[in-house]
Amino acid sequence: MNTQVSIKKLAETHLMEAAQEFQKCMQCGKCRSVCPVFKEIGNELYVARGKNKLAEKLVSGDLQITEKVKHAINECLNCKTCSANCPAGVSPEHVVLRLRWYVTTQEGLGFFKALIFRQLVWRKWPITIGAMLIGVAQRALFGIGPKNPVRYLFPLFGFSKRRYFPTMALRSAQSQYPEVIPAKNGPTKKRIGYFTGCAGNLIYTNVAKSVVDILTGYGYEVVIPKKQKCNGTPVLANGDYDGAKMLMEHNFNLFQQYDLDAIVVACSSCGMALKKEIKVFIEDSPELKKFTEKVYDIHEFIENNIEIKPEELGTLPYKVSYHDPCHMVRGQGIAEQPRKLLKMIPGVDFHEMKDSAVCCGSAGSYCITHYDTAIKINNHKVKNIQAADVDYVATGCPTCVMHIQDNLLQQESPEKMRFVVEMLADSLRAAKTI
Structure with missing residues (x-):
């Protein structure tokens, strides 16, 4: 009995925390213009505004958990793009996560x-x-x-x-x-x-x-x-x-x-x-x-x-671009540091790609459970990589590397994915600094 009471209380907590967010939503639709999933699917349920409305209906008791509701809740990359662009300061990914937790408290993990x-x-x-x-x-x-x-x-x-x-x-x-x-x-x-x-x-x-x-x-x-x-x-x-x-x-x-x-x-x-x-x-x-x-x-x-002096770096003769991982650029506010490290490497010809901070569609397990949509989202990223005309695309997220490299290989595109820290270490090793 105590366990059931605890689970019920936890479920209510999740819904109330979601309510604190979706109640700020002005229903302006700005999220429609930036959501990578909505751009591919075009269904209002899959954009932040739609999910806020779902959350409102669940909290009020006007809506029950159905397969359609669960599918809509799971159509989210947690890329934080909607949060970064919301004029009302809503964090829709927090609504989505709490709705997912709520569903689990009601139905179990499976x-x-x-x-x-x-x-x-x-x-x-x-x-x-x-x-x-x-x-x-x-x-x-x-x-x-x-x-x-x-x-x-x-x-x-x-x-x-x-x-x-x-x-x-x-x-x-x-x-x-x-x-x-x-x-x-x-x-x-x-x-x-x-x-x-x-x-x-x-x-x-x-x-x-x-x-x-x-x-x-x-x-x-x-x-x-x-x-x-x-x-x-x-x-x-x-x-x-x-x-x-x-x-x-x-x-x-x-x-x-x-x-x-x-x-x-x-x-x-x-x-x-x-x-x-x-x-x-x-x-x-x-x-x-x-x-x-x-x-x-x-x-x-x-x-x-770490102060890295120019003479401590060896030459890497590559054309390089950079992809901003969502959880780094929007999750932690880190964008310039990786670029500075790449640009300090002798021989690196840095090319900024178009829409470098747009989600690549990987989103951890999303590219496993929603692969077709994830690849459609990633096609835009690959197109921008190809237009940048580079040898390597550096980043700082393993799942981004996996997903983008998968699509590059499928399209027989010659660009390769690397980690920024790998390239920096290669340069330092070339100069026998480390």
Whole structure:
């Protein structure tokens, strides 16, 4: 009985918090002109104004949870474009997230989400082992190119045979380092915690190597807590409030155990989770404020704390553009720092692409659950990349890299995706600085 009362109270809390937002909506329709999903689908239910109206009807009791309602709620990238452009100051993504949490309190997570979020993600080791086994299979079966006959099996699993997936690492980044990595040169300046994120740990391990090499090369001791888990954003976005809370609390308590001067992340969603979203789940306190103030995106940290001299950089003769991840540019207000790092590299010919801050359609699990729409959104990004006439597109979000690279390969476009911190590390290595 107490559990039922608690769930009911939580559900009511979610709806009331949604109400605080949608009641500010003027119904002006500005969101229609900027929403990437609405531009492709054109359904009023899928734009912020429509979702605000759905929320109003759910709060009043005039509308019940139906499949159509759930579908509309899930048609959102959480790209924050509507929030950034709303003249009334509404944050529609907060309405959407709370509606998703509300649905979960009413209907439960369902078997597969409960399995993934409460078991596989929480326990961590199944994901780590699974990623390694997938990496072995990819190298043995899938890595032969677009004419690989194995691709004809993809439709059996709901994937297009043209689809490209990132190659999983054979060894996780965390397994390649001790928990504490000493500074390489001179006395230790500061002790820096590194939140690797799932993608940095299991797929893009060269990002982790680049972060560690740059920080230790410039006199910082790096701490990679082995027990860190998912930042909680994917769980949060799928309506699992309790699962996200468990992960947020775990990471907060874990990093509190180390005497750290700062915590760096090289993933836009991880940064937003540890800086901002964590405040939804952990009670406000001096400890929480101290924690969030320690969190830096890696570009932000380098720009603010590391003086890189021109002679310490080697030449990279590439034409490069930059894609702004939503959770970095709108979620954290970081836009100029990555560009400054790219432009300081000798040989880099920087080209600003059109609509660089427009969402690429990845949105974490959205490009898995809504792939057709995600690719339509991404087609605009690829067109702008091609028009920029560059060799590489740099960014700071793993899911953006996955999604854009997938579409570039499908269109047989020669541009490649890279991480800014990777390119900076390559330049420093070329000059033998790190």
